[in-house]
Amino acid sequence: MSQDLLNFIFIGLSFGLYIFIAVASRASSTKEYYTAGGGVSPFANGMATAADWMSAATFISMAGTVAISGYDASRFLMGWTGGFVLLTVLMVPYLRKFGKPTVPDFIGDRYYSKLARGVAVVCAIFICMTYIMGQMRGVGVVFSQLFGIKIQSGVLVGASIVFFYAGLGGMxxxxxxQVAQYCVMAFAYTIPAIFIAIALTNNFVPQLGLIGDFTLEGAKIPFLEKINNINTELGFSEFTAGKMDKVNMFCITAALMCGTAGLPHVIVRFFTVKNVASVRKSACWTLLFISVIYLTAPAIGAFSRVNLISKLHNTSYQEAPSWFQEFESTGQMAWVDKNGDGMIQYFGPGKSDTGSNDVFVGKGPMYPADDAPASQLRGEYGERLLANKADVTNPNELWFGNDIMVMANPQMAGLPKWVVALLMAGCIAAALSTAAGLLLVLSTSISHDLMKKIVKPSLSDKEEVNYARAASFVALAVAAYFGINPPSAFIAKTVAFAFGLAASSFFPTLLMGIFSKRVNKQGAVSGMLCGIVFTISYIIYFQFLGGTASQYLFGITPEGIGFVGMLINFAVTFLVSALTPPPPVEIQRMVAGIHLPGSSDLSMDDSSESEERVSGVGGEGI
Known part of the structure; x- marks a missing residue:
């Protein structure tokens, strides 16, 4: 059976399952559309939240970033996992007690202001749109490889599928x-890793193989020492060495961590269970399910780098594996035969035949000679590279993107065809699961928080759901456009921008709203605006308006600037709140009430019983 046919079978079966579930469990009310009726079990919600969380950035791009960057890629692992702990400890239990399922809903009621709600809606749209761009790009990468089409066409196919089952079924x-998608993802990620770990290290546990011995060539040598030797022989830094500036590394990790705790599409997931006790159980299950992927990613990244170099470096193009030409045809890899010897050569900045260090390898543009004939350029990227001006001192002839490494890994390792097909199904499940969750938050922000709560309070449930579905279509169309024309070359970086926006806008506002009775609406609105405007301006300037690395603030890249935006938000909020009147007494009582044992659903429109339970609670809070 051919690889293409197996791919279609595995993906077709998974799609059939997703669509069947969406139709069978379609929403019949606004409560089911927004929070699944609040009756999901902690186990199922933990699995669904893990699927929602493990986006294309995690499944496709993170291990690829590990393969390219080595130790420096740990910023994604530390930031995203640490952030989930912050979310479940500092945010979710209190927001669940408050009883408002959307972030703008909480901000609107906690800060007793339609303006605060409106600013939160705008922030949610910016965050979710940036995040969903990365997911659409991931969908495009997978579909382009699957069908042998351009990424642009793959994005359009994926967007149509997401709109169908997300718009129909709601939450x-x-x-x-997402429960089904997690199962697909978990098997698709771990099974290839187990196969490759056995082949390279003779250990069926990928994590132990990473810290064990490399045994493929007979003589035993620690695997990490082997990959370090390979890197240094080709002119790269050691795989385990930290190369990124420490300040920038800290800021990116902190932005990812705090941004995680402010992501609206993850927060809303914890309103699908019955009560606060179920929230805590659900969070434990989620962390367990997430660990299956996150603890495997470093091993996959390291294995894929060894496989790529061993299979391609110093190999004749005519004798290159068939998968290389397949990835070339879809623009995922490119070869430029600069010296005309017909050999594929992959070098780092420290390994140059001409002595030059001006080399871009594996993650940027390569510059072929001005007179390089078209026959020396292969694939879409090869044509693009020819259009750039020459750098004849650059000896590197191989280009590949971070986002292709996970998909290429089973083929590079020569695994069975069904493993490759399973991985394809998992890649698509990862991108679709998060895209659907983000799409729901976008549509909810517009239909419920904007239309229902601000513009037209008289909306019926049916009209509200219709507005949500219309908003889904518009949002997905915009996301598809930016998936085709992304703000960054690879998925994880695009997604990191979304986390920076969440860190600079929602994280401080939610945290202070939960733990401080003194913070008022003037402070919250001012802080959110200053934080997100600063962050998004910085990102736009350096990603679209030609800003250079020499102009970075304290050397901080756009990926990490959300941390600075967060500090600005905190400072402005506290300062403005200190100079303006405190919140009303009932708001202060409500904030105190969500910290009392046994209290639940203490939103502004709750019964007098809840109000009486928290009356008399004094103090100014944190």
Missing amino acids: KGITYT
Whole structure:
């Protein structure tokens, strides 16, 4: 059976399952559309939240970033996992007690202001749109490889599928679809890793193989020492060496961590369970399910780098593996035969035949000679590279993107065809699961928080759901455009921008809203605006308007600037709140009430019983 046919079978079966679940569990009310009716079990919600969380950036791009950057890629692992702990400890239990399922809903009621709600809606749109761009790009990468089409066409195909089952089922349909998607992802990620670990290290546990011995060539040598030797022989830094500036590394990790705790599409997931006790159980299950992927990613990244170099470096193009030409045809890899010897050569900045260190390898543009004939350039990227001006001192002839490494890994390792097909199904599941959750938050922000709460309070449930579905279509169309024309070359970096926006806008506002009774609406609105405007301006300037690395603030890249935006938000909020009147007494009582044992659903429109339970609680809070 051919590889293409197996791919279609595995992906077709998984799609059939997703669509069947979406139809069978489609939402029939606004409560089911927004929170799945609040009756999902902690186990199922933990699995669905893990699927929602493990986006294309995690599944496709993170291990690829590990393969390229080595130790420096740990910023994604530390930031995203640490942030989830912050989310479950500092945010979710209190927001669940408050009883408002969306972030703008909480901000609107906690800060007793339609303006605060409106600013939160705008922030949610910016965050989710930036995040979903990365997911659409991931969908495009997978579909382009699957069908042999351009990434642009793959984005359009994926967007159509997401709109169908997300718009039809709402949160109820998405939740149970994501349970199935997690199962697909978990098997698709771990099974290839186990096969490759056995082949390279004779150890069936990938994590132990990473810290064990490399045994493929007979003589035993620690695997990490082997990959370090390979890197240094080709002119790269050691795989385990930290190369990124420490300040920038800290800021990126902190931005990812705090941004995680402010992501609206993850927060809303914890409103699909019955009560606060179920929230805590659900969080434990989520962390367990997430660990299956996150603890495997470093091993996959390291294995894929060894496989790529061993299979391609100093190999004749005519004798290159068939998968290389397949990835070339879809623009995922490119070869430029600069010296005309017909050999594929992959060098780092420390390994140059001409002595030059001006080399860009594996993650930037390569510059072929001005007179390089078209026959020396292969694939879409080869044509693009020819259009750039020459750098004849650059000896590197191989280009590949971070986002292709996970998909290429089973083929590079020569694994069975069904393993490759399973991985393809998992890649698509990862991108679709998060895209669906983000799409729901976008549509909810517009239909519920904007239309229902601000513009037209008289909306019926049916009209509200219709507005949500219309908003989904518009949002997905915009996301598809930016998936085709992304703000960054690879998925994880695009997604990191979304986390920076969440860190600079929602994280401080939510945290202070939960733990401080003194913070008022003037402070919250001012802080959110200053934080997100600063962050998004910095990103736009350096990603779209030609800003250079020499102009970075304290050397901080756009990926990490959300941490600075967060500090600005905190400072402005506290300062403005200190100079303006405190919140009303009932707001201060409500904030105190969510910290009392046994209290739950203490939103502004709750019964007098909840109000009485927290009356008399004094103090100014944190």
